[in-house]
Amino acid sequence: DTEVTQTPKHLVMGMTNKKSLKCEQHMGHRAMYWYKQKAKKPPELMFVYSYEKLSINESVPSRFSPECPNSSLLNLHLHALQPEDSALYLCASSQDRARWDTGELFFGEGSRLTVL
Amino acid sequence: KQEVTQIPAALSVPEGENLVLNCSFTDSAIYNLQWFRQDPGKGLTSLLLIQSSQREQTSGRLNASLDKSSGRSTLYIAASQPGDSATYLCAVLNSGNTPLVFGKGTRLSVIA
Numbered sequence: 001d002t003e004v005t006q007t008p009k010h011l012v013m014g015m016t017n018k019k020s021l022k023c024e025q026h027m028g029h030r031a032m033y034w035y036k037q038k039a040k041k042p043p044e045l046m047f048v049y050s051y052e053k054l055s056i057n058e059s060v061p062s063r064f065s066p067e068c069p070n071s072s073l074l075n076l077h078l079h080a081l082q083p084e085d086s087a088l089y090l091c092a093s094s095q096d097r098a099r100w101d102t103g104e105l106f107f108g109e110g111s112r113l114t115v116l
Numbered sequence: 117k118q119e120v121t122q123i124p125a126a127l128s129v130p131e132g133e134n135l136v137l138n139c140s141f142t143d144s145a146i147y148n149l150q151w152f153r154q155d156p157g158k159g160l161t162s163l164l165l166i167q168s169s170q171r172e173q174t175s176g177r178l179n180a181s182l183d184k185s186s187g188r189s190t191l192y193i194a195a196s197q198p199g200d201s202a203t204y205l206c207a208v209l210n211s212g213n214t215p216l217v218f219g220k221g222t223r224l225s226v227i228a
Contacts, residue, residue, distance in 0.1 A: 042218035044203060056215060090159055103148045103209045107160040
């Protein structure tokens with residue numbers, strides 16, 4: 001099973017709403033990632049969790065709050081978003097970030113977020 | 117700082133043609149290079165992963181090569197089909213706690 005599952009597939013929210021995106025993998029991977037992708041652009045890294053600890057935060061605004069409850073789950077909590085935050089949010093996982101890992105990333109299908 | 121460039125940005129070919137997508141990177145001290153495919157509005161599908169010690173990888177009609185010293189990788193697609201139409205992204209991982217760096221992608225259209 002090389003699957004990363006993201007829910008919901010589509011989300012529409014107002015600027016005052018609080019919502020969450022969820023990501024799940026059962027490959028035993030210990031590194032999980034959130035990416036943001038705008039139309040016709042490559043994915044931009046937001047956060048990296050390694051062994052359930054936040055490893056990289058690419059200066060993301062605090063209205064995005066990641067959470068890694070366990071090694072299989074990754075959440076992205078959304079609050080007071082702006083219309084320009086509308087994008088495809090991609091979750092990914094990899095085995096580890098140690099040197100013996102191949103470093104291969106596996107992506108989910110993404111959550112399409114629209115902020116009104 | 118690693119920079120990844122993909123040429124061409126867009127490519128349109130008739131069905132059946134063999135084609136080559138190019139990827140170049142500025143820092144040759146890479147850990148691996150990964151080619152992805154992305155259909156419109158969808159996630160990324162990993163096509164091929166080449167470790168820094170490898171020269172090429174093959175999967176079906178796809179062949180990816182890596183020349184670390186010149187900072188280049190190519191993705192060769194044989195006998196292209198309309199179903200190959202998608203955006204192809206090249207991404208490079210350097211050693212250490214550094215994130216994957218993506219190129220901007222090549223949008224491929226295979227015309228029946």
